[in-house]
Amino acid sequence: MSYLVLARKYRPQTFADLVGQEHVTRTLTNAIALGRIAHGYLFTGTRGVGKTTVARIFAKSLNCEAAQGPTATPCGQCPSCKEIAASASPDVFEIDAASNTGVDDVRELRENVKYLPARGRYKVYIIDEVHMLSKSAFNALLKTLEEPPPHVVFIFATTEPHRIPETVLSRTQQYEFKMIGLAPIAAYLQKLMDAEGVAVPRDVLMLVARKAAGSVRDGLSYMDQVLSYGPDRPLAEIADVLGVVDRQALLDISAAVLKAEPVALLDVLQRMGAANWDVKDFLADLLEHFRNLVAVKVARQPELLIDAGQAELAALAAQVKDTALETLEHLFFLLADSEELVLRSGQPRLVLEMTLVRLAQGAKVTSLDNLVARIAEWKSGLEAGGPGPAARPFESRPLPPRPGEKPPVAPEAPAAKPAAEAGDPLADPAAALAAALLRQRPTLAKVLDGHAVKLAGERLTISLPKGYPHRSFELELEFVTGVARELFGPRVTVALEAVEGPGGANSVQDQMNARRAAQERTKTVQRETMNHPAVQWLKEIFPEAEISVKVKEPAETAEPE
Template structure:
């Protein structure tokens, strides 16, 4: 007898043997027991999860001769069950939807629907990959699918249910099959290997199950390849080589190099992976998954049940997670995740990944927010308690004297405390004050006008005033300002001239100029008069000085226009 692949040899023959689809198997068994058998079934799901197998088992359950009525436990020994298993039953027809897509194929099928089964209870049509049928073919199927003969049952299987018209789906009893869990695949493989008298380690089974990505058929196909490749002894290294998977020990060592900020070790390991012939894209996704495992373990303070991983690998991930902070993990994960487009689009993915690894090594660790908040809270309590005890402005206790340094250094002088600034502080204050316009003649004039005529002063404040040359007083107002024409009135202009000559003690010429709002001179605004005071208060603020000392910072700029 010719060799039969494992996927066919170990195909489930009863509802109990179907792996990972208990919600579907139980529903079908209950429907059979209650005699509530639909005329059309739709099984949707990923490849290799049991769609066609369930359809065949259901067909055997409906036509089994071991009982006078349909049974939820087919015997697999009667002529009907044997023929359905071998695929040669006259009353159960399996049709490939990908090969019979046209409307003519469906019409031939519909012509045979009216005939009763030759021997069994039901005439069953199993159409695999039904989404491949054309639109006219679906339309031809509609009427018969809605009101089929009582002896006919349709069973559809598809991996893309979204391509099936809603009018077809609404006429079927739909079952969505889920991906099979990794642990369930491992359990099934262990049962199979025990019967076949083959030994594979737990780690090797995990590698196969994870590579199958939820498909039992893929897992059995991979196992066939491994058995053909390894012959007598099956080693984990052989499985990894056959699957093209990067040894996880490399992933762990690269993470250790990143945590230790060792670029030489990191690039050496990466170069070893590259020279070994591994696909760099597979390495990228393997390391991305590894970083995800680290983040999950770090955030959840330990492994979780749904992390599909052998115990020794899980212990290694837990160990590595303890060497990295959550903030550092988040940063390197974002950097690695952002490199996907580079390796997929770049003609030199090796260089792209090398640069990404170097960037991850030199990524600066930020201060945890909890630590920053804790320092701020301690600082606030210190200020409050000190102020309450002294009843005066907060003064920190003197520390060991140290040479005075300028405020631009990374830390305040240890002995200067947070009271009045030292000479370096005064130099910074002087530098800041040089940026502050002194109380100009224009500002003094505005104050003088306010004492004489408040409404007029309010109008002048809508724009800017400045002096040009000797005795020329210029008033700039927005071109669309309501006060422009009011100030241009002769009476108002004469009043401004009189007040100006009275203030400056000399003859003055008044000129009113319309300008765009963006071109107004901000330096003559009255609000700038307070800037010097604000700079002084900021430099003498004990909280700001203590923050500079606590966080090892420096004052770069003081903004007063916010």
């Protein structure tokens, strides 16, 4: 007798034999028990997750002769069950839509559905890869699908439900088949190996289950391949046969990246150079691996989020023990951002190698807590007069002292005080009045700046240019008089004098021009500061922060004589 592969030999024959898909089997068994059997079903999901298998089991449940009616537990021994299992039932039709795509095939189906079943209760049409039907074929099927004979059940299976017309989707019950987890596939493989009487190490089963990527049928095919090669061979050799990267290699890569050791990283890649691994699969494994590092760092029960054994979980935890979460997230997104570049490259392996080297450099990123602490330390040093991290943009700093020289000590500048506070306001009426106005009316103090103020007896004369300066004081004369009386006595009167000359008519326009020029300089400084590399670096580190630039007015300097 010829050899029967595991996928065919151990194909589930009842709902209880299925691996996963409990949400589908529970719904179908309840529908059978309640007699709510629909005329159309659509099974969707990736390959090898049980769509066609469930369709066959459902057909058995509808036509099992051991029960008085449809049953959720077909016997598997009656002629009807045996014929369906052998794909030889006259009442169950399995149609491959990929080779029967035309409207003529659908017309033939429409002619046959009106006849009663030959043996069972229902005629079941299982159409696999139904999305391959042409548009005209779908249109020809609509009427029959909407109002089929009571003895007909349609079961459609597809991996691409988005290609099926909405008119078909609305006429069927849709069941989404999920991908199977790593642990259930490994447990199922262990069960089958026990039935075969073959001892297979746990690590090999986990490797095969990981390669299956959620597909039980793929896992069984890979298991056949491993059994042919030898399940007792070293794990690295089995990984090479399957075209996958050993988990230890992923751990070595992440260890080199987290330690920022590009040389060790290249050594690992060199050892992997001769292996038969696919770049796309390897990149997906890397992304999952770095995601697992983040999960181990933040999760209280990482075993619920990661399909891995206890030894691998312990190795992951050891790697991230002294690594900041920000660094792990940064590495993951660096790798994710380079995925398209690697896959679209003509030399994907070389680009992937350089990407991993870049990751090793990216591991040197400073954590947010350390960065905040350093900024606080620099700020404290600056406030205390110590050295800062670097010269601020647009600020001049003295050169550092040479070795052996003591840094020059800047003399402390005496604090400037208004004349009115430093002594008798009568000694300098202009300064006293300007200081008082600065506290209460800064705009008037600005206008008064540089103009003559004379006090003669109880008369205070303020000389101002014609136009805006003189007019502004004229409007505030009562207020200015009150301030003058507080400073120089209650009987003081204020007289305004309009003057010409350099401080006259043209000075207002000059001041406005100077003000506009100052505003333009301020905008230029702000724009150049925001484009400075240091500021751009801060914006990358703190993307949510609002950064503003405040320009200090230059100190007035005495003009040379």
